[in-house]
Amino acid sequence: MNTTSVIHDIKPIILTTGLYDLLKDHLRTHKLSKYNEEKLTLELRAAQQVLMRDLPPNVVTVNKKVRIKLLSTGEEQVYNFVGTTNAKRKNNTTSILTPVGIATIGHSEGAELDWEMPDGITTIRIEEVSDL
Template structure:
């Protein structure tokens, strides 16, 4: 059972545009993220709970209960620019994080079929919480 997720209407609109523009070679990524977005609770940016991972949020998380904690910005692919602290929403971990709340864990499948768990530890920065509703 996957935890419920919350996505802002602005993020949803931008993600749908992104997914519509993906080449056929990324059909699997597109389908996975579309499935996840289909189950999301949609809210307006000003109504976004402060403990939810939104686009352009900086989030601390762990994979498979490993001791190493990651601190990364969930970004659109065009904004990643090879930065080591940015994570594309089109990656398996990025897709898994979107819409989760602090404390939530989700079991996710990589393209090679391997499974992993991701757990949100903290939202370090969330644009909506900072009043940046139209970033």
């Protein structure tokens, strides 16, 4: 698959160095679809790495509550993103390494992005990011 044919506009994402390294390691496991792997690779190449204290408050990262909208259906979903070891269904928390976590991490409120889900490529808009 030609990356330029599926990825039309990569905007730099903002990540802490720890999350940047975590995503690089996740790429090495080859658990993503070809489309998502190519998209994440391009996002990481353009990523801005910052210290946690310099991360803008409206950027998706761990310990954030994120409300997204699936633009194809208008459905809204809310996720409480945490690190992989802290994700527990009973606490209503989701690992940042779930497909939707990887898709949105580093993006800020208002961002629209395409990500391949099990039923095809979906356009997601990040509606709100707040602290847990």
